[in-house]
Amino acid sequence: MELKEFMYELPRSLIADFPKEDRAEARLMVIERATGRISHSVFANLCEILRAGDLLVLNDSKVFPARLRGRKESGGKVEILLLEPFPWWEGFWIALIDAAKKPKPGSRIILSSDVWAEMIGDMGKGRYGIRFHYQGTFAELLEKLGEPPLPPYVRRTRDPASLDRERYQTIYAVHPGAIAAPTAGFHFTAELFSHLEARGIDKTFLTLHVGAGTFQPVREEIVECHRMEGERYRLSEEAANRIAQAKREERRIIAVGSTTTRVLESVARRKGQVEADEGITRLYIHPGEPFYAIDGLITNFHLPGSTPLVLVAAFAGLDLVRRAYDEAVRTEYRFYSYGDAMLVL
Numbered sequence: 001m002e003l004k005e006f007m008y009e010l011p012r013s014l015i016a017d018f019p020k021e022d023r024a025e026a027r028l029m030v031i032e033r034a035t036g037r038i039s040h041s042v043f044a045n046l047c048e049i050l051r052a053g054d055l056l057v058l059n060d061s062k063v064f065p066a067r068l069r070g071r072k073e074s075g076g077k078v079e080i081l082l083l084e085p086f087p088w089w090e091g092f093w094i095a096l097i098d099a100a101k102k103p104k105p106g107s108r109i110i111l112s113s114d115v116w117a118e119m120i121g122d123m124g125k126g127r128y129g130i131r132f133h134y135q136g137t138f139a140e141l142l143e144k145l146g147e148p149p150l151p152p153y154v155r156r157t158r159d160p161a162s163l164d165r166e167r168y169q170t171i172y173a174v175h176p177g178a179i180a181a182p183t184a185g186f187h188f189t190a191e192l193f194s195h196l197e198a199r200g201i202d203k204t205f206l207t208l209h210v211g212a213g214t215f216q217p218v219r220e221e222i223v224e225c226h227r228m229e230g231e232r233y234r235l236s237e238e239a240a241n242r243i244a245q246a247k248r249e250e251r252r253i254i255a256v257g258s259t260t261t262r263v264l265e266s267v268a269r270r271k272g273q274v275e276a277d278e279g280i281t282r283l284y285i286h287p288g289e290p291f292y293a294i295d296g297l298i299t300n301f302h303l304p305g306s307t308p309l310v311l312v313a314a315f316a317g318l319d320l321v322r323r324a325y326d327e328a329v330r331t332e333y334r335f336y337s338y339g340d341a342m343l344v345l
Contacts, residue, residue, distance in 0.1 A: 028049075302336070
């Protein structure tokens with residue numbers, strides 16, 4: 001399939017720069033694959049749309065304050081986006097660097113009066129090795145100097161970092177390691193979880209640490225030629241057993257987000273069923289790919305030509321997704337990370 005089939009026009013005014021005051025008050029578009037029917041609700045009504053016995057599977061990865069701002073010794077501004085630490089070497093990280101001119105190996109990036117980073121070298125594909133010099137622990141450094149790594153399409157004349165530390169995170173985030181949030185889960189609240197439980201709708205969790213690869217645009221003209229970068233995941237035995245039991249009882253598995261979907265489908269493809277597993281997934285799901293694990297998908301509205309949009313089209317069908325997105329633009333849904341939601345059944 002050609003990349004242009006996954007492109008669409010979006011007015012800038014529909015990109016959500018701020019989250020809803022109440023998470024569950026986000027709008028919810030409901031798509032039925034069998035009939036092609038599209039209807040509209042709010043996320044707070046999810047417990048009335050799903051049915052007793054459904055099992056929600058959510059990604060409990062936690063975003064860490066991965067963005068650091070500094071300056072070169074010459075004075076030029078530098079922005080660092082941490083990706084992952086080197087194993088065994090304290091203070092060594094792989095990172096993306098944003099600067100007018102990339103710092104040379106051996107040069108310093110000054111972060112504060114007592115914290116600086118040494119450029120180790122270019123690792124290719126835009127990645128750089130960096131060694132941090134600091135007092136105390138690295139967690140303390142991030143707490144003091146780090147910022148939530150908001151996507152570049154979130155634009156503001158003011159930057160309420162304190163708001164983003166809370167809201168660019170799901171309420172059930174537990175395991176730090178992601179540089180981007182699993183945004184489909186933003187709309188859940190403790191109250192909504194209570195209502196879902198009262199209706200007999202269960203939940204369980206897995207972990208996938210969202211990396212830069214999830215949000216890299218598809219650059220190949222033929223979408224099937226794109227390759228995903230690896231992302232670390234863990235599916236516990238408890239969660240796998242609950243999913244397997246739901247499958248045996250013919251209850252629906254509702255994946256919350258494309259990241260959750262990729263973990264479940266990766267495990268099901270490799271092992272022939274959903275069972276406990278951990279490792280790195282590079283699974284790229286595009287139209288024509290089968291689904292083995294999930295029966296429904298909760299997701300946000302994604303960027304044109306992005307891998308999450310391609311995944312949604314694979315699950316719901318490209319024609320139906322294009323119609324849904326046209327409807328979302330026409331009725332002024334809010335798009336992207338802080339935007340509204342879609343449920344595909």
